[in-house]
Amino acid sequence: MDVRAQIVMAFHLDKCIGCHTCSLACKNIWSDRRGTEYMWWNNVETRPGVGYPKRWEDQERFRGGWKIDGKKVTLKSMPKGRTLANLFFQPNLPRIEDYYEPFDFDYGNLAGAPEGNDQPVAGALSQVSGEPIEQIKGSANWDDDLGGSTLYAEWDPNLPNRELVQKFDTIFMQYLPRICNHCLHPSCVASCPSRALYKRGEDGVVLVDQNTCRGWRFCVSACPYKKVYFNWKSGKAEKCIFCYPRVETGQVNACAQSCVGRIRFVGVVLYDADLVEAALLKKDAELVEAMRGLIMDPHDPQVQQSAARNGVSMQWLDAAKNSPIYALVKKFRVALPLHPEFRTLPMTWYIPSLAPVLSVLGDTHRLLDQGIIPKVENLRVPVQYLARLLAGGNGAVVEEVMQKLLALRTFMRGENLGKPADPEVLSRAGLDREAALQLYRLFTTAGFNERNVIPPQQREDQAPELRRKEAGFGILTRVKSERTDLTQRGGKDD
Template identity: 70%
Template structure:
């Protein structure tokens, strides 16, 4: 057992209101400069929809992530031979049109236009070429709030049953905020010929060494989530850095700090680096459970002992024990990885969304059960859709999480209204009274320090440069040396 620490984020999709405050706060701090105009390290997509960049989930086109080759993993994009042949050309990388042509408006024309019979306008122009744009064709969330329409929803690869968007009463939509997942088995790190990308030993954050990067862009092709970008001005790769200057001081990420809906939880997970590769080799339906098995109990004395041998401080072990992320991911099993079938073992997790509580009562509603709260089989968001998004197609994993979320809703509504509670309700969902109260608090009234448990770095105990020179850890040792 090789115990390592990872800083992790969990998103509660049931609470995201799609305000994009997180995206703007990230943009203002990290990508508000030349060459990064089209980059959104944090973006919020409307689902079902095409996403950003367009169709990023289609790995038959972009060939990101890993595939199982016999008893080992290999990058889906290319091996050693094709890597050398495509050193100066990436056939599977998204084009600027797949993101969008970054644009601004000529506001100076409003004040400086010559006298005319017509009202002056602020015309759009490209932030790359400076040329006038006759018609804007896209943006970072071009289908914002339009996923209920057949035009956008039908293009979502996760939506297998197109019948749900054929009638107004069965259409649905939700928001999906995304950052770099800082995966345990990152394809971007394994694909880089110059070894510019690395995973930090002290907190698991994946970074790009700008001094080493040669701009080959293999990382952009290999990342299945398309969260590594190419700066056209500097010729270097860039990506979400998990706000590590803030995290090192014990503060949460800018996106989490600014989140209006308080949907984000940041904390520490301990995991077994020796088990990463074996977990990634599992079948699609087994990946979520294998992913959970990699995560270790921070209260286990043997785990703590080996963690200390690896240089993990008592402060980090205490943070792992108090982590809301561990409770949501491992203890209560309600937070799930995004597209686990990509086999990168992402370290960003999502609590699946539920249908809204009904605001009116009447015979016309089809969703009435347990009072005003929809039952599992009548949820507006299809379980098959959520399974394609969050569990590699495993419906049982989604149903387990949704049952718990519904049971908490029903139980707390009954308590708040003084109604009799079904004694079997929580037990059927795998919860007891204490667990339901704890989850309810995390979902609703938990304060900043409960939602974000981030220990500050102790540089005298953790030397990141030394860790990096040792070649990373776990599967990264093999992928770096093997050049896969």
């Protein structure tokens, strides 16, 4: 047993209102500089939709993540021996059209335009060249709220049934907020020839050392989530840093702090690094269970001893015991990883959306009152869509989660209306009354400090062995502890 600590974010998709406050909070703090205009370390996508960059999930095209090669996992983007050949040309990088040409508006013209017969307008200017842009053709959320549009929905690589998009009245729409997943097996780290990317031993945050990065962009290709960006001004790679300067002082990430829907949870999990290699070799459909299996019970004395041997402090152990992430992922099994089949072992988890709960059988509230719970397959969100998004294609895993969420909704509706539901409703879904009340509290009335349990870092107190120890999987990841090297704000602002 080799137990290590990882800081993790979870998202309750039913509660996301698509307001993008999180994206703006992140951008204002971290990527408001020259060269970073098109970077959205946090972005919110409308689903079904194309995402950002467009169709990032299409690994046939982008070749990100890992593949199983016999009894090994290898990078899809970079088979051994091709590193040198691809050093100066990488065919799988997204193009600017896959992102968008960043723009601003010429607001000065509104007040400063010479007198004329026309109302002055603020035309669009390219933030790269400064030249006027005749027609804006895209942005980071160009298809925002257009999940019901056939134009965009049919470009979603996860949509199992293309006919569905033609039926406007039955299509569903939901939001998908995304940050870097700070993966346990990060392909970005493994791909870097300069060894500039690394995963911190103390909390698992994945960072780019700006002093070491040489701008080869292997990481941009290798990340299947396209969460590493190339700064065209500094010539270096940049990515979400999990707000480590905030987290190190016990504060929550800016995106989570600002989240209007209170959909985000932040906490610590303990995982067994000895189990990672076996988990990676599982079939796609088995990966969710394998990932749950990596997360250890923080109340188990053996787990605590192993973690302590690796330098995990008492504060972190206590945080792991009270972690909302442990509760959602492991205890109640309602949170799922985004595209586990990419095999980076992403450490962001999603509670899938039930909404809208109108089923083909009729209005859900009426069905609930009649004691008839709509079947999962009758929900407007197709199970196979969620399975492709969150479960390596395994519909049974999604159904188990959806059953729990439906049972919880039925049970709590009964409680709140003074018409208690049949206890069987919960037990059939693998819950009991106590679990339902705990989950309900987490989803609704839990305060800030219950949704976000972040221990302060005490790096100077940590055992030197931990700092040297590699986080994640074997030789593929690297850990550095020099605090001064961690900043990604090395590039100067203009």
